[in-house]
Structure formats: C-alpha cells, structure tokens
Amino acid sequence: MAELKADVDPAAIGFDAARLARIDAHFARYVEDGRLPGWLILVSRGGQIVHLGACGYRDLEARAPITWDTRFRIYSMTKPVTAVAAMMLYEEGAFELKDPVSRFIPAFADTPVYRSGSALKPVTEPLREPIRIWHLLTHTAGLTYGFHHTHPVDALYRAAGFEWSAPDGLDLSACCDAWASLPLLFQPGMEWNYSIASDVLGRVVEVASGLSLDRFFAERIFQPLGMYDTGFSAPTDDGVRLAALYSPEPGTLRAVRNDAMARMTQHGSQCCLGGEGLVSTVGDYHHFTQMLRRGGELDGVRLLGSRTLRYMTRNHLPGGADLESFGRPIFAETTFDGVGYGLGFSVTLNPVANKVLASPGEFAWGGVASTAFWVDPTEDITALLFTQLFPSSTHTLRPQFRQLVYQALVD
Numbered sequence: 001m002a003e004l005k006a007d008v009d010p011a012a013i014g015f016d017a018a019r020l021a022r023i024d025a026h027f028a029r030y031v032e033d034g035r036l037p038g039w040l041i042l043v044s045r046g047g048q049i050v051h052l053g054a055c056g057y058r059d060l061e062a063r064a065p066i067t068w069d070t071r072f073r074i075y076s077m078t079k080p081v082t083a084v085a086a087m088m089l090y091e092e093g094a095f096e097l098k099d100p101v102s103r104f105i106p107a108f109a110d111t112p113v114y115r116s117g118s119a120l121k122p123v124t125e126p127l128r129e130p131i132r133i134w135h136l137l138t139h140t141a142g143l144t145y146g147f148h149h150t151h152p153v154d155a156l157y158r159a160a161g162f163e164w165s166a167p168d169g170l171d172l173s174a175c176c177d178a179w180a181s182l183p184l185l186f187q188p189g190m191e192w193n194y195s196i197a198s199d200v201l202g203r204v205v206e207v208a209s210g211l212s213l214d215r216f217f218a219e220r221i222f223q224p225l226g227m228y229d230t231g232f233s234a235p236t237d238d239g240v241r242l243a244a245l246y247s248p249e250p251g252t253l254r255a256v257r258n259d260a261m262a263r264m265t266q267h268g269s270q271c272c273l274g275g276e277g278l279v280s281t282v283g284d285y286h287h288f289t290q291m292l293r294r295g296g297e298l299d300g301v302r303l304l305g306s307r308t309l310r311y312m313t314r315n316h317l318p319g320g321a322d323l324e325s326f327g328r329p330i331f332a333e334t335t336f337d338g339v340g341y342g343l344g345f346s347v348t349l350n351p352v353a354n355k356v357l358a359s360p361g362e363f364a365w366g367g368v369a370s371t372a373f374w375v376d377p378t379e380d381i382t383a384l385l386f387t388q389l390f391p392s393s394t395h396t397l398r399p400q401f402r403q404l405v406y407q408a409l410v411d
Contacts, residue, residue, distance in 0.1 A: 003068060004042070004049070004052055004068040004069075004282065004283045004286075005049070005052060005068075006049045006050060006051055006052045007048055007049050008045075008048040008049070008050055010050050010051070010408075013045045013046060013048060013050060013411075014045065014409055014410060014411030015045070015050050015051070015408050015409060015410065016408055016409075016410045019407060019408035019410070020043070020050070020051045020408045022404055022407070022408070023041060023043075023051065023053060023401070023404045023405065023408070024041070024053040024055065026400065026404055027039055027041070027053075027055065027397075027400075027401075028055045030395070030397075031055050031056035033254075034252075034254040034255060035248070035253055035254065035255060035389075035394075035395065036056060036246075036255055036370075036387055036389055036395075037056055037057050037058070037059075037060045037243075037244070037246045037255045037387070037388060037389070038054070038055055038056025038057045038058060038060075038065070038066040038243070038387065039053075039054070039055055039056060039066065039385065039386065039387040040052075040053070040054045040066050040068070040070060040072075040282050040384075040385075040386045040387075041053040041054070041383075041384065041385055041386075041401070042282050042283075042286055042383070042384045043381065043382075043383045043384075043405055044286065044290075044381065044382050044383075045379070045380055045381050045382075046380050047290055047293070047294070049286075051408075052068070054066045054067070054068070058070045058241070058242075058243035058244065058388075059243065059244045060244070060246070060255070060257070061244070061257065066243070067241075068281075068282065068283065069229065069241055069281055069283070070241055070242075070243050070281065070282075070386075071229060071241045071242045071243065071279050071280065071281055072243050072279065072280060072281070072282075072369070072371055072386045072387075072388055073233060073242075073243075073245060073262070073278075073279055073367070073369050073371075073388065074278050074279065074280050074285065074367045074369075074371050074386075075276045075277075075278075075367030075368045075369050075371070076198075076275060076276055076365060076366065076367045076368060077278070077280075077285065077365055077366060077367045077371055077372075077373065078198070078273070078274065078275060078276050078277055078278040078367075079198040079274070079275050079276075079344055079365060080288075080292075080344045080345055080365055081217060081221060081278065081288070082198050082201055082202050082205065082213075082274035082275065082344070083137055083198070083201070083312065083343055083344020083345070084221065084303060084304065084344070085202075085205045085213075085216055085217065085220065085221060085274075086133070086136075086137065086201050086204065086205055086344075087304055087308055087312060087343065087344075088220060088221075088303055088304060089205060089208045089209060090133075090308070091304065091305060091308055094208040094209070095133055095204070095208060096133070097132065097133050097134040097137070098132050098133070098134065099132060099133050100130035100131065100132055101130070101131045101132065101133060101135075101136060101141075101200065101204065102130060102131070104203070104204045104207040104208060105176050105177075105180065105200065105203055105204065105207070107176065107177045107180035107181070108130075108131050108176075108180045108200075109130070110126075110127070110180075111127060111131065111180050111181075111182075111183070111184055112124035112125070112126065112127075112183045112184070113125050113126070113127060113128075113142065113183060113184045113186065113187055114151075114152065114153050114183040114184060114185055114186070117152065118152050119152040119153075119155035119156050119159065122152055122153070122156065122183055124183050127184075127187070127188070128187050129187070129188060129189070130188070131184075131188045132188065132189075133201075133204065134316070134343070135188045135189060135197070136197040136198070136200055136201040136204070137197075137201065137316075137343040137344060138192070138197075138316050138317070138341055138342075138343065139192050139193060139194055139195055139197050139198075139341065140188065140189050140190070140191065140192050140193075140317075141184070141188050141195065141197050141200075142184030142185050142186045142187065142188050142190070142191075142193065143179065143184060143185075143193070143195035143196050143197050143200065144157060144185050144193055144195045144196070145157065145162075145163075145194065145195055145196060146158040146160075146162045146163035146164075147163050147164055148194075150328070151185055153182065153183050153184070153185050156182050156183065157179075157182060160178055160182060162175075162178070162179070162196070164261065164264055165264045166271050166273070169270075170271060171270065171271050172199065172202060172203050172206065172213065172271055172272060172273065172274075173203060173206075175199065175203075175271065175273075176199075176200055176203045179196060179199075179200065185328075189318070191326060191327070191328060192317060192323060192326050192327040192328070192341060193327070193328045194327075194328075196275060197275070198273075198274045198275035198344075199273045199274045199275040199276075200274070201274050202272070202273060202274020202275070203274070205274065212272065213272040213273075213274060214231065214232050214272045217230075217231070217232075217278075218231065220303075221288075221303065222284075224301045224303065225287045225288060225291055225298055225301060225303075226284075226287055226299075227280070227284040227285075227287050227288065228284070229279075229280065229281045229283075229284050230278060230279065230280040230281070230284045230285070231278065231279060232272045232277045232278060232279070233277060233278070233279045242279065243388045244257055244259070244262070244388065245257070245258045245259070245261055245262040245369060245388050245390055246258055246388055246389050246390070247261065247389065247390050247391075247394075248389070248394045253394065253395075255389060258390060261390055276367075276368075282384050282386050285373065285384055285386075286382070286384060289373055289375055289382040289384065290382065291303060292309065292313075292363075292375050292382075293375050293377070293380070293382055295309050295310070296308065296309045311343070312342050312343040312344060312345065313342050313343075313345055313347055313361070313363040313375075313377075314342055314347065315340030315341065315342060315347045315349055316340070316341060316342050316343060317340050317341055320340070320349075321340070322336065322337065322338055322339055322340050322349055322350070322353070323336040323339050323340065323341060323346075324336035324337045324338075324339075327341075337350075337353045337354050337355070338350035338351065338352065338353030338354035339354055342363060344365075345363035345364060345365055346363065346364050346365060347361070347362070347363050348360055348361065348362040348363070348364075356399045356402050356403060357402055357403050357406035357407065358374075358376070358402055358406070359376045359377075359378035359379055360378070361376075361377055361378060362374055362375065362376045362377070362378070363375055366392060366398060367392065368390055368391050368392050369387070369388045369389060369390045369391075369392065370385075370387045370388070370389040370390070370391075370392040370394070370395075370397055371384075371385065371386050371387065371392075372384070372385045372392075372397070372398045372401065373385075374402070379409065381405070383401065383402075383405050385397060385398070385401050
C-alpha cells in the first residue's frame with residue numbers, strides 16, 4: 001500500500017498552510033502533557049489530502065510512534081459501515097424501511113416495553129407497533145446500552161451480561177434473541193436513544209444477505225474500496241501496528257494503559273457486532289469517507305446510489321427535531337443542540353445552535369476511543385481524527401478539531 005501523504009498545496013484549494021499548522025500545534029499539547037498517547041489527523045478537500053498530521057505513540061510503554069499505517073479500534077465508527085451495508089441490501093429489494101425487524105429476527109415480535117418499576121420489578125406493556133428497520137437505523141427502536149447507567153432497563157442489560165461487551169460464547173444471533181427478551185425503554189419511534197440498534201441491524205444484514213457480517217463487510221465493502229487493513233479485531237491482529245488503548249487517570253487525566261477494556265471489547269469472529277468492533281487505519285477509513293463524499297462511489301466502484309446516500313444523510317427524526325429535544329440526555333457520540341440524526345449518521349441542522357463552526361448538512365460519527373470523522377458536502381471536506389483514549393467524553397476533542405479545521409479555510 002502506498003504511503004499516505006498530503007498531495008496538494010493548501011492555497012490551491014482554499015486553505016492557509018500556517019492556519020492548518022495550528023491543528024497539530026494544538027493537539028500536540030495533549031501528547032506533551034500526557035492527556036493523549038498519540039494521534040493521527042487527516043483533512044481532505046475535493047478528495048485531495050491537504051493535511052496529514054501525526055504525534056505521539058501508538059504504544060507509550062514501548063515508545064512505538066504513531067505511523068500512517070497504525071491500526072485503531074474505531075468502535076462506533078462501525079455503525080456507519082453497518083448502515084451502508086443495510087442500505088445496499090435495501091437497494092437490492094431485500095426489505096423496506098417499514099418492514100418489521102421480526103421478519104428477520106422472530107424473537108423481536110413480542111418484545112415487552114418498560115412502563116414503570118425498578119430493574120428488580122419492571123412493569124411492562126405490549127408493543128403498540130412493531131420495531132421496524134428504520135427504527136434501528138435511527139436509534140428510535142427503544143433499545144439501549146448497559147453502559148448508560150440511567151434507566152432500570154440499562155440495569156437489566158447489565159444483569160444479562162451486556163455492558164461494554166457481549167457475554168462469552170454468544171454469537172450475534174444469540175445476542176439478538178437475548179436483547180429481544182429484555183424490555184424496550186419506550187414504544188418504537190417515540191424517542192431517540194443511543195443503543196445496540198446497529199448490532200441488531202447487523203443481524204438483519206446477515207439474515208437478508210445469507211452472509212456473516214464480517215464476510216459481507218469484507219466482500220461487499222472493504223475489498224471493493226481497497227480497505228485492506230479494516231476488519232473485526234481478533235487475537236491474530238497485527239499487534240505491531242495495533243495501537244494500545246488508554247484511559248484517563250483519575251485526578252491527573254494522564255493517559256494510562258487500559259488493556260482490560262481492550263480485551264473486553266475484542267470479540268473477533270465469535271461475535272461480529274454491527275455497532276462496534278472494527279479495527280481500521282486512517283487511510284482505509286479515508287476511502288470510506290470518500291465513497292460517502294462522492295455519493296456512494298469511489299474509483300469506479302459504486303456501493304450506493306447517490307439518491308440513497310443523500311436520503312441517509314438527511315435528518316430522519318420526527319418533525320425535523322434535533323437530538324436535544326427528541327433524544328435522551330445521555331452519553332452519545334455527538335452534542336445534541338442543532339444536530340439531527342439520519343440513517344447511520346448525525347446530521348448538522350443548525351451550526352449556530354451547536355456553537356461549533358460547521359456547515360448545515362454535515363454528517364458525522366465517532367467511536368468511544370475518541371476517533372471521529374465528518375463529511376461536509378457544502379465545503380467538500382472530509383476530516384478524520386484517530387487516537388485511542390477511552391471514553392471519548394474525556395476531552396472535547398471533536399469540537400476543537402472542527403473549529404481548527406474550519407478556521408484554516410480562507411477562500
């Protein structure tokens with residue numbers, strides 16, 4: 001694979017080189033004072049890489065530096081890949097967005113819905129309408145995560161062994177059957193709640209395609225796009241290039257190694273989840289964002305129709321609501337004000353309300369180890385920030401990254 005490098009004069013595409021240098025200078029301070037182990041940043045415009053910056057280490061203890069081919073756990077940046085996979089099948093007529101999920105996963109036909117009570121004695125009611133495919137794509141199904149720690153149903157997930165990982169021995173099919181036996185937080189379509197919906201959607205992809213999720217990703221997405229370093233993590237991963245995972249030390253916020261969490265969320269081929277689990281490089285995920293930027297096509301390979309991609313990156317929350325008004329105030333990979341949600345991506349509705357430089361229509365997502373990307377169709381910009389700090393809420397890296405990229409635009 002050819003080495004990544006910036007391939008255009010910044011001034012030729014509207015950037016100021018000195019202002020771009022502010023990005024590296026700012027984030028270098030996170031490495032200098034120990035808050036981050038290291039990072040890799042890529043900014044492109046019109047498909048041309050205008051800025052590629054790296055600092056620090058993929059392994060602090062071994063003093064192994066971050067390099068352009070370092071592999072990172074991208075966690076929830078798996079979700080947009082799953083959404084693309086599902087919509088590829090949608091384009092083939094495998095399902096309609098209004099189809100009940102129980103058509104593919106029968107256990108979800110009778111999922112109860114929480115009404116009141118504690119985790120020990122929950123009171124439930126029947127579904128008023130089925131969980132549908134579009135509910136999974138938009139996180140409005142009523143599903144949740146055990147790590148939220150905000151609702152009795154979250155506690156039920158933890159009691160069943162689902163917090164940051166799946167119990168040993170369960171494949172995705174078995175996980176879905178277990179999730180279907182737990183109550184929903186609310187009736188489908190009534191609220192937005194960040195959840196295992198993408199994992200369930202991954203199972204829909206498996207059933208609809210007849211392929212395991214890892215095979216579908218590899219054969220239908222990664223190989224066609226040239227994403228040869230992307231796949232589900234496993235014990236046989238190239239440990240030399242795989243970055244270590246870190247977490248903030250209480251009090252000092254210095255990055256300390258967190259091998260326990262790295263092992264906990266490393267399912268490998270045993271349980272390929274649609275919402276997490278992929279390992280990738282900046283270069284590989286840049287290919288994915290370029291496919292998105294180009295309306296579903298890259299280098300003659302078309303995964304999605306342009307209208308489908310535009311449909312996915314519109315706000316699908318009812319009444320045009322943003323996540324602040326329609327979502328639950330819990331951990332998520334985006335801030336809520338002025339931000340909606342499409343089919344697999346957050347969507348910027350009002351940059352003024354969000355209080356961060358951006359363009360309306362920008363779509364994005366990130367992972368819990370502080371990786372992030374966005375695609376701005378108005379300015380024709382894609383941007384990637386890769387590091388390995390868990391959780392992503394430790395520092396406000398993403399809004400800082402946005403303001404530093406946009407301040408460098410001068411055309």
